[in-house]
Amino acid sequence: MRTEVVGAGGARIGVRVEGNEAAPAIVFVHGWAQSAKAWDRQFADPELRRRFRMVALDLRGHGASDVPAGGYDDPETWAGDLAAVLGLAGEPAVVVGWSYGGLVIADYLRVRGTAGLAGIVLVGAITEIGRGRAGGRVGPAMRGALPDALSADLDVALPALTGLARGMAARELPGPTAQSLLGASLAVPPSVRGALFRREVDSAEVLAAVDVPTLVLHGTEDAVVDVTAGEYAAGKIPGCATRWWEGVGHLPFVEAASEFDATLLRFAGERATGA
Known part of the structure; x- marks a missing residue:
C-alpha cells in the first residue's frame, strides 16, 4: 500500500506500508538519491511481513514525495519528516537507516532524542557530513562520482551515476537491480542531489547520547560509505552492537539479503519483547 503523511513545512512524504498492521513497526530510511523501493527484498520477506508492520518512506525530494525548494540542510526538517512517518507507523518503532538515511536518523536524534524509537539499525550509514568528518567518510565509488553526479547536464551526470550504481555492490549486480x-x-x-551534500554536521554528542539498543551493520567492501564511518558511529554509541559482513559492499540488504533479514528479525524481535 502507498500512502503519504505531512512532514515538516507541509511537505507530502510518500510512504510504503505493508505487513502485519497489528504488529510493532520497522521504519526504513533509504539513502541519497534512492527511494523506498530499495527495501524490496525486505518487504517480500514472509517472516518480516508476518511479525512486523513494514514502513518505508521516500525522503523529501525523492520517489513519490514532494520536492520542496529548501530545508535539505536543516535537521528540524528531517526530524519533522521522520516524526510524521513514525506517527503513522506506530511508536515505539525500530528505525533502519541506510547510507544517508543514517544522517536523517542522526538529525532526528539531534532534535527529538530517542522519543518514539525502540531501536536503531545503521546500515552502511553516515551519521555526519562535511570535509574531515569521520562519521561521513566515503569510499572510492562515491568520491569518483562527485561532483559530476550532482550536475544538471545529463551527459555529465549519467556516467557518474552509472558508475556509482555499479560500485554499490562488491560483486556485479543483476541488470534489473543495477538499473533500478x-x-x-x-x-x-x-x-x-546537490542540496543534500551542502551541509556540515558533527554528530559526536548526538551519538553519545543514544539510549536505545543500536546495531551497526556494514560491508567490509563498501566503496560508497567507508567502513570506518560505521566504526566511528559504533564507537560513539553506548553499548552499540556491530556486524561486519566480509566481502559485502554498500548493499548488505541486497547482497546478503537472507542474512540481513535474519539479523533484522532477531534485533527487532528482541525490541518487541523488551529483551
Whole structure:
C-alpha cells in the first residue's frame, strides 16, 4: 500500500506500508538519491511481513514525495519528516537507516532524542557530513562520482551515476537491480542531489547520547560509505552492537539479503519483547 503523511513545512512524504498492521513497526530510511523501493527484498520477506508492520518512506525530494525548494540542510526538517512517518507507523518503532538515511536518523536524534524509537539499525550509514568528518567518510565509488553526479547536464551526470550504481555492490549486480538503482538516482532532481551534500554536521554528542539498543551493520567492501564511518558511529554509541559482513559492499540488504533479514528479525524481535 502507498500512502503519504505531512512532514515538516507541509511537505507530502510518500510512504510504503505493508505487513502485519497489528504488529510493532520497522521504519526504513533509504539513502541519497534512492527511494523506498530499495527495501524490496525486505518487504517480500514472509517472516518480516508476518511479525512486523513494514514502513518505508521516500525522503523529501525523492520517489513519490514532494520536492520542496529548501530545508535539505536543516535537521528540524528531517526530524519533522521522520516524526510524521513514525506517527503513522506506530511508536515505539525500530528505525533502519541506510547510507544517508543514517544522517536523517542522526538529525532526528539531534532534535527529538530517542522519543518514539525502540531501536536503531545503521546500515552502511553516515551519521555526519562535511570535509574531515569521520562519521561521513566515503569510499572510492562515491568520491569518483562527485561532483559530476550532482550536475544538471545529463551527459555529465549519467556516467557518474552509472558508475556509482555499479560500485554499490562488491560483486556485479543483476541488470534489473543495477538499473533500478540508477533509475532512482536519475529521478531525483539535480538540485536535490546537490542540496543534500551542502551541509556540515558533527554528530559526536548526538551519538553519545543514544539510549536505545543500536546495531551497526556494514560491508567490509563498501566503496560508497567507508567502513570506518560505521566504526566511528559504533564507537560513539553506548553499548552499540556491530556486524561486519566480509566481502559485502554498500548493499548488505541486497547482497546478503537472507542474512540481513535474519539479523533484522532477531534485533527487532528482541525490541518487541523488551529483551
